[in-house]
Amino acid sequence: MRMRPNVMTRSIVSATAVVGLTIGTLAGAGTSFAASEPAAQPAVSAEAFGTLATNNLGLSSTQAKQLQRWLALHYDYNDNIDGLLGTNSWKAMQRHLRAAWDYDDAIDGIAGPNTIKALQRSLRGYGYNGPIDGIAGEGTRVAFAKFAGGLDA
Numbered sequence: 001m002r003m004r005p006n007v008m009t010r011s012i013v014s015a016t017a018v019v020g021l022t023i024g025t026l027a028g029a030g031t032s033f034a035a036s037e038p039a040a041q042p043a044v045s046a047e048a049f050g051t052l053a054t055n056n057l058g059l060s061s062t063q064a065k066q067l068q069r070w071l072a073l074h075y076d077y078n079d080n081i082d083g084l085l086g087t088n089s090w091k092a093m094q095r096h097l098r099a100a101w102d103y104d105d106a107i108d109g110i111a112g113p114n115t116i117k118a119l120q121r122s123l124r125g126y127g128y129n130g131p132i133d134g135i136a137g138e139g140t141r142v143a144f145a146k147f148a149g150g151l152d153a
Contacts, residue, residue, distance in 0.1 A: 058141030063148040
């Protein structure tokens with residue numbers, strides 16, 4: 001059977017269009033997958049983090065305020081007396097721990113393992129008898145509350 005020339009041309013054009021659409025769809029799918037990568041999250045500034053990072057280690061608001069008043073009198077704490085131990089409270093606490101309890105890490109306001117170890121050493125006189133391990137467990141929290149509750153500020 002013999003095909004007419006314009007039928008043959010239409011068949012070739014149709015086949016080419018199908019191939020082109022298929023390739024275009026695959027190419028588009030590839031770019032859509034590449035575009036679906038999650039957007040980078042903005043970095044949080046140290047100031048913003050400081051207001052978010054509160055670690056009372058089990059102290060009540062009243063006990064934390066008592067500690068903040070004491071830190072203000074003795075260790076240059078100059079932020080709000082709000083009962084929330086944030087970055088500035090912990091910086092002042094780290095200054096206290098450096099002065100008296102062999103804290104030799106950064107004054108960064110983070111209650112990390114080295115800060116907790118120095119705190120645990122300081123709490124020996126307040127009933128803490130656990131290991132100096134940098135983990136603020138129940139014994140550390142109870143002794144810290146006893147310490148903070150007994151401060152005269």
